[in-house]
Amino acid sequence: MPNRLAAATSPYLLQHADNPVDWWEWGDDAFAEARRRDVPLLISVGYAACHWCHVMAHESFEDPATAAFMNEHFVNVKVDREERPDVDAVYMTATQAMTGSGGWPMTVFATPDGRPFFCGTYFPPRRVQQVPAFPEVLAALAAAWSTRRDEVVASAGSVADALAQRPATADGPSGGDLVDERVVARALGALGTTFDERDGGFGGAPKFPPSMVLEWLLRHHARTGDADALAMARRTLDAMARGGMYDQLAGGYARYSVDATWTVPHFEKMLYDNALLLRVHLHAWRLTGDPLDRRVVEETADWLLAELRTPQGGFASALDADSEGREGAFYVWTPTQLREVLGDDDGAWAADVLGVTDEGTFEHGASVLQRQAEPDDADRFASVRARLRAARERRPRPARDDKVVSAWNGLAVAALAEAGAVLERPDWLDAARTCARLLADLHTHPDAAGDDRLVRTSRDGVAGTAAGVLEDYADVAEGYLALAAATGEHEWSARAERLLRTVLRRFADDAGGLFDTADDTTDAVLGALRRPQDPTDGPTPGGQPAAAAALVTLAAATGSLELREAALAALRVPLQLAVRYPRAAGWALATTEALLDGPREVAVVGPADDAATRALHRSALAASAPGLVVALGDPDRLGAEAPALLRDRPLVGDRPAAYVCRGFVCERPVTDTAALEQALRA
Structure with a gap:
């Protein structure tokens, strides 16, 4: 039977709706249930396109024995980091502080009020080198909650106190004083x-x-x-x-x-x-x-x-990233596959152009397509590319x-x-x-x-x-x-x-x-830890x-x-x-x-259907001045929402014009694109 996540809107949560884990969405109901049962929270954070999230879900969350233990000893909360970046940010800070690194899937164990006491990322179903098995982690933390509750709560309190501290920033100049060539030069050097x-x-x-x-x-x-x-x-x-x-x-x-x-x-x-x-x-x-x-x-x-x-x-x-249960399956090619689609001559030529080798650059002898140089025959490449793309469309597609x-x-x-x-x-x-x-x-x-x-x-x-x-x-x-x-x-x-x-x-x-x-809108649980x-x-x-x-x-x-x-x-x-x-x-x-x-500001004024207005507007947008600000409008038809940059900017001799300003100083208006381009290069 589907679990509570069947009612979610997040595609990531919906991916777990058929897990035997009794998942909850992040929110007051989950915290209340943890308090009622007097058990910790297990907070699992990931996102729909996360490869290792899928791996851990298949290995652990779809396993009936693992799920049964999770359901008995924890209130399990599934979080889409893309939907709730605030939840992700707070617990990622804790994970990085506890482990020295972070990533997804993120696995956090917390008290019923959300204070973390153990954090990690992916845990395999069996011990791999120094990484403990997920069932071992579950058993150890369930036992600690039952037999060493005071230590767990004290640890969670210490972590919460550390998270609550605002990150230290150096005393120094204001943002305006830092907008300086020397700051840019030092950053470029670093x-x-x-x-x-x-x-x-x-x-x-x-x-x-x-x-x-x-x-x-x-x-x-x-x-x-x-x-x-x-x-x-x-x-x-x-x-x-x-x-x-x-x-x-x-x-x-x-x-x-x-x-x-x-x-x-x-x-x-x-x-x-x-x-x-x-x-x-x-x-x-x-x-x-x-x-x-x-x-x-x-x-x-x-x-x-x-x-x-x-x-x-x-x-x-x-x-x-995955299709057919394999990462990259939709995108990679072997020389044999190229020949099957293109024939021997075009297949061999395409392999050379796209870097497909017998040894492969990816798993199982397949290669990721590259284009390190422009092909010597553009028309031939266009044909090859179209045929390969059409053939690829017949493969099982990655989920969206x-x-x-x-x-x-x-x-x-x-x-x-x-x-x-x-x-x-x-x-x-x-x-x-x-x-x-x-x-x-x-x-x-x-x-x-x-x-x-x-x-x-x-x-x-x-x-x-x-x-x-x-x-x-x-x-x-x-x-x-x-x-x-x-x-x-x-x-x-x-x-x-x-x-x-x-x-x-x-x-x-x-x-x-x-x-x-x-x-x-700051979440009450998160707010108690860190905004x-x-x-x-x-x-x-x-x-x-x-x-x-x-x-x-x-x-x-x-x-x-x-x-x-x-x-x-x-x-x-x-x-x-x-x-x-x-x-x-x-x-x-x-x-x-x-x-x-500046940034440089350009007000282009003229009737919208005038070719000269359009030319000035496109020239302004095509300029490379950093942070260029462009406004376009007909001075005879400016509404209440028109920005101040367009106000009091008339046509010049009944011709569309561009007004260029920089550093609170405006130049004389120009009416041709060459003059505008020169003004924006200066």
């Missing part, structure tokens, strides 16, 4: 020591796509001409796009590479990676004109629309996690809106607009005070119950602002302002920083730097000093960390580049 000159990327295996750092490096080069910054970004982008982490048949990036050469990926495909990397490649193409970047933008955007778009117009969270996450959809809106406008793809722009409408209509609701509030997720057109966290507000605002810049539809910038005003009212701490949860506040980037921009970036753009569009000061305050802690850990502060450093450059 980053350079970790750069892999041969294979690109930073550090060793495994290698995750450094999306936010790449955005910073491109902006830094655009502002200063620093050749080393561009070289690091260029080498990394080339290596990722030509290696196995990029899907050479359909487009789109896998989550990370298990090796240092970007050859073998962990095959799950995440919305957030592809939204961020689509935008980075667009900015690289805008800066250098490299055709590889344009190809990746086009393929990845088309892949997003084909593979992740939901019937409601949002974007699903991920594609699984179809929940719509606010933050990640905001990133997708920003990427598709900007790419659609710059590369003149109205289908991408329409997709961005439709997704934004879903976020506005389904994910947003007013509270009693009139503030716009977000939910974290929806699925099948039904909004979830988990409250939005800081990254949701920041990234959705980022998406709205990019859409407004791309379309001239001022509703979106007005919506972004309402979200960011909510952030300043509901998420602020007493030092000008921002918490990850709102003051009225989450992580200033660093992970695989997505951190909440604080993401909010700062959106605030910088909005401040420029509205002329609000208050919003600019709020952005500087939110950057304080991330920039303090940046000089030592630049890989964790890429978005804060990218925002710093925008501030050091």
Whole structure:
């Protein structure tokens, strides 16, 4: 019989609905049951596309004997980390503190009030080297709770006290004082020591796509001409796009590479990676004109629309790594399989072009497709690629996690809106607009005070119950602002302002920083441990730097000093960390580049149906000035929601015009694209 998770909306929780484990969802009912039975909580945290989560589920949670012991001795709580990043953040901090590392699946044992006393990640069904078997862990902790309760409770209390301590930050200058060339130079120096000159990327295996750092490096080069910054970004982008982490048949990036050469990926495909990397490649193409970047933008955007778009117009969270019970089975090839699809001649040629060998680069002699050089016959390659893709479509497909996450959809809106406008793809722009409408209509609701509030997720057109966290507000605002810049539809910038005003009212701490949860949505159990506040980037921009970036753009569009000061305050802690850990502060450093450059503001005014207006608008969006803020409008038809950047900007001699401002100073308006491009290069 299905367990309680059968009523969940999370695809990850639904994957466990048929387990013999008597799972509960995170919430008051689970805590009350643990208190009633006087047993500990077993909190299992993962996500739908997590390979080792599937492994542990099959080995342990589907095992009747293991499940029976869990049900007898614990109240078992299953958490989707993507739906509840606040729960994940608090217990990941505890796991890392106790074990020195973290990851998913995450396995936490806690008192009935949620205080952790033992943490780990994956546990095998049988002991492997020094890793204890999961049944051994269960038995030991059940015994400890029964016979050494005082020790367990004391340990949990110590952990809770440690978690409750606010993370220490260095006393020092404010965020505004840290927006300085010396901070950027020190961060670049620290980053350079970790750069892999041969294979690109930073550090060793495994290698995750450094999306936010790449955005910073491109902006830094655009502002200063620093050749080393561009070289690091260029080498990394080339290596990722030509290696196995990029899907050479359909487009789109896998989550990370298990090796240092970007050859073998962990095959799950995440919305957030592809939204961020689509935008980075667009900015690289805008800066250098490299055709590889344009190809990746086009393929990845088309892949997003084909593979992740939901019937409601949002974007699903991920594609699984596994199919047919094996990781990567959908994506890998042998020489024999190529010949079966393509024939002997094309099969041998494709094997050479795509790096498919008899030895293989993956398991069981199969190879991950790579494209280390451009093929010598483009038409032949197009035919080969189409036939291989069609053959691959007949394979069992990886599962799709179809929940719509606010933050990640905001990133997708920003990427598709900007790419659609710059590369003149109205289908991408329409997709961005439709997704934004879903976020506005389904994910947003007013509270009693009139503030716009977000939910974290929806699925099948039904909004979830988990409250939005800081990254949701920041990234959705980022998406709205990019859409407004791309379309001239001022509703979106007005919506972004309402979200960011909510952030300043509901998420602020007493030092000008921002918490990850709102003051009225912080979970009671988590709040007793620690109100989450992580200033660093992970695989997505951190909440604080993401909010700062959106605030910088909005401040420029509205002329609000208050919003600019709020952005500087939110950057304080991330920039303090940046000089030592630049890989964790890429978005804060990218925002710093925008501030050091102005950011430059361009008001394009003219009738929407005038070709000259459209040309000026596209030239503005195609400029590489870091953090460029663009507003578009007809001065004769500005509504109440139009940003202040467009006010009092008339046509010039009845001709459409562009007004360029920087550092609170505006230049004379220009009416031709060459003059505008020159102004934005200066």
